[in-house]
Amino acid sequence: xxxxxxxxxxxxxxxxxxxxxxxxxxxxxxxxxxxxxxxxxxxxxxxxxxxxxxxxxxxxxxxxxxxxxxxxxxxxxxxxxxxxxxxxxxxxxxxxxxxxxxxxxxxxxxxxxxxxxxxxxxxxxxxxxxxxxxxxxxxxxxxxxxxxxxxxxxxxxxxxxxxxxxxxxxxxxxxxxxxxxxxxxxxxxxxxxxxxxxxxxxxxxxxxxxxxxxxxxxxxxxxxxxxxxxxxxxxxxxxxxxxxxxxxxxxxxxxxxxxxxxxxxxxxxxxxxxxxxxxxxxxxxxxxxxxxxxxxxxxxxxxxxxxxxxxxxxxxxxxxxxxxxxxxxxxxxxxxxxxxxxxxxxxxxxxxxxxxxxxxxxxxxxxxxxxxxxxxxxxxxxxxxxxxxxxxxxxxxxxxxxxxxxxxxxxxxxxxxxxxxxxxxxxxxx
Numbered sequence: 001x002x003x004x005x006x007x008x009x010x011x012x013x014x015x016x017x018x019x020x021x022x023x024x025x026x027x028x029x030x031x032x033x034x035x036x037x038x039x040x041x042x043x044x045x046x047x048x049x050x051x052x053x054x055x056x057x058x059x060x061x062x063x064x065x066x067x068x069x070x071x072x073x074x075x076x077x078x079x080x081x082x083x084x085x086x087x088x089x090x091x092x093x094x095x096x097x098x099x100x101x102x103x104x105x106x107x108x109x110x111x112x113x114x115x116x117x118x119x120x121x122x123x124x125x126x127x128x129x130x131x132x133x134x135x136x137x138x139x140x141x142x143x144x145x146x147x148x149x150x151x152x153x154x155x156x157x158x159x160x161x162x163x164x165x166x167x168x169x170x171x172x173x174x175x176x177x178x179x180x181x182x183x184x185x186x187x188x189x190x191x192x193x194x195x196x197x198x199x200x201x202x203x204x205x206x207x208x209x210x211x212x213x214x215x216x217x218x219x220x221x222x223x224x225x226x227x228x229x230x231x232x233x234x235x236x237x238x239x240x241x242x243x244x245x246x247x248x249x250x251x252x253x254x255x256x257x258x259x260x261x262x263x264x265x266x267x268x269x270x271x272x273x274x275x276x277x278x279x280x281x282x283x284x285x286x287x288x289x290x291x292x293x294x295x296x297x298x299x300x301x302x303x304x305x306x307x308x309x310x311x312x313x314x315x316x317x318x319x320x321x322x323x324x325x326x327x328x329x330x331x332x333x334x335x336x337x338x339x340x341x342x343x344x345x346x347x348x349x350x351x352x353x354x355x356x357x358x359x360x361x362x363x364x365x366x367x368x369x370x371x372x373x374x375x376x377x378x379x380x381x382x383x384x385x386x387x388x389x390x391x392x393x394x395x396x397x398x399x400x401x402x403x404x405x406x407x408x409x410x411x412x413x414x415x416x417x418x419x420x421x422x423x424x425x426x427x428x429x430x
Contacts, residue, residue, distance in 0.1 A: 030315075031112035035225035036061075036175045037313045038116060043305075046365060050302040053174050055164035058132045060118035060125060061173045074154050074161075075135040082138045085148070086188055096130075102183050103129050113177040113225070115313070133176050133184045136227075139165065140200040145192055166205065166299050172306045172313070175226035182223070201230055208303060209235070209279055211293050211348050225314075232307050236320055239280045258330040258377050259384060261337035264289065267384040273345030280324055282373065284380055291341075294328075297350040301359050308364055322364050323372035329360040 038061060039051040056075075057068045079096075087095040103110070104126045111118065111125065118125065142148045142156065155161045168174055185197045195203070208231070224230035261271065274281060274292040283290045307321040332338055332347075338357045341347040349356045 030115070032315075033109060033112040033177075033225075034115050035229060035310070035314055036114045036173060036177070037309070038173050039309065043309065046362060047301065047305065050305040051171060051173070053168040053171060055161065056168045056174075058136065058168070058174045058176050060114065060120050060128055063120075063128055072131075075131050077154065078138040078142075079131060079134045081148075081150075082134055082188060086190060099134065099184060099187055100126060100130050102187060103133070103180060106179060106183065110177045110180055113179075129176065129180050130184070133180045134188075136169070136176060136181060137184050137188060137197075140197070140204050141192070143204050144195060144200050148192070163298070166208070167302055170205075170228050170231065170299065170303050170306055172228055172309050175228055178224050178226050178230070181227075198224075198230065201227055202234055205231060207295060208297075208299060209295055211295050228306055228310055231303070232310060232321060235278050235280055239278045239320065258327055258373075258380060260333045261331045261340045262334065264331075264380070264384065265340050269380070269383070271341060271344035271346050280320065282327070282376060284376055284383075287383065289380065291346045293345055293348055295348045295350070296356045296359060300351075301363070304360075304363055318372070320372050325360055325363045327373050327377075329363065332357055332360055 036059065044051055053062050053068060055068065056071050057063050057065060062068060083092045083095050104122075107122060107126050107129070110129060120128070138148075139155065142153070149156050151157075155165070182197060224233050259267075265271075268287060270288050272288050272290045274283065274290040276292045279292045279294055281292055304321065304325055308319075308325060311317045311319045311322050332341065335353055335357055338347065338349070338353055342349055347356070351359075
């Protein structure tokens with residue numbers, strides 16, 4: 001910065017332009033592979049426990065954190081179990097070298113899966129991918145094939161560690177790229193392998209959101225990006241609205257919110273547990289709102305928060321899970337709503353009633369709010385706005401279910417009609 005004759009400083013425009021140009025030229029476009037994101041501070045404030053690993057780090061973002069170091073020995077043991085099963089002692093090093101070499105060839109692509117700097121040199125990054133990836137592969141196999149478990153297995157003999165893994169493996173910033181898992185799985189195939197890697201992962205999480213095991217259809221040509229993405233695919237690919245083309249218009253959220261379960265019940269609408277392959281398949285017909293049963297347990301909020309974050313961060317992801325959360329937030333406002341949904345089989349709750357009722361509140365704060373269930377909401381609201389039909393439904397629901405009550409109501413109506421007729425005749429004669 002130079003000074004003129006009067007002592008005023010002049011800006012060096014050329015130097016400033018060069019600095020700005022260096023910053024701009026150094027920026028790399030976001031890779032289409034990018035799918036693993038750090039959680040912003042605004043989201044951590046909502047519920048820290050839903051985004052931070054409890055016991056296991058996977059990938060670079062949480063690696064080396066002091067509270068997670070004690071499980072590194074378990075990862076190493078699982079890698080040893082895997083290698084020992086496949087190779088004699090004298091060739092174990094060669095097997096590890098083979099795995100490491102395969103991942104090192106893909107480390108550049110794997111790095112592109114993570115958004116932002118990962119703070120690791122290439123060799124450390126590859127080491128983390130091999131160790132963490134092999135641990136996940138061995139975990140899934142031991143879960144599926146009990147014969148692989150040792151009598152003193154550190155995970156399957158301690159249920160709390162399994163609980164930690166069900167939580168930590170679904171965090172969006174705690175993922176291993178699927179391409180890495182797929183490579184390690186294929187390089188360690190043996191005669192015991194009867195299931196695909198996809199099926200092993202789905203089976204591990206079992207009925208994480210439903211009372212029945214998840215059935216996943218064949219994946220499209222583009223495979224899942226990681227385990228969390230696979231779980232989303234298991235819901236979305238079974239979503240029948242994609243098959244028949246219904247209800248795919250997206251609009252800004254807030255135009256037509258769904259009434260609460262109690263309000264719908266008071267309007268005469270009944271709830272029924274649906275039996276679709278996807279919890280997303282919610283249907284309304286003839287005054288009945290059919291919703292597949294949702295299992296609410298310890299990991300439910302964590303899963304929904306991370307699925308919503310995945311939809312918000314990944315380009316071209318429809319906010320389908322986000323819309324589902326918006327819908328349930330509208331339905332579940334009070335304990336009365338929870339009681340109605342539970343008695344009808346729509347909710348299967350393993351939590352405290354208060355905690356379960358509040359679960360969907362603020363799940364989608366700081367997100368792009370679009371609603372997928374637009375047509376469903378409109379149909380339900382129109383049905384509720386027909387006041388005469390609404391009152392008639394309430395009368396039938398509350399007073400016509402018992403024969404004696406039904407008879408009493410009919411007698412009262414007949415008496416009212418006769419009284420009215422007598423009054424009319426009296427006026428005419430008078």
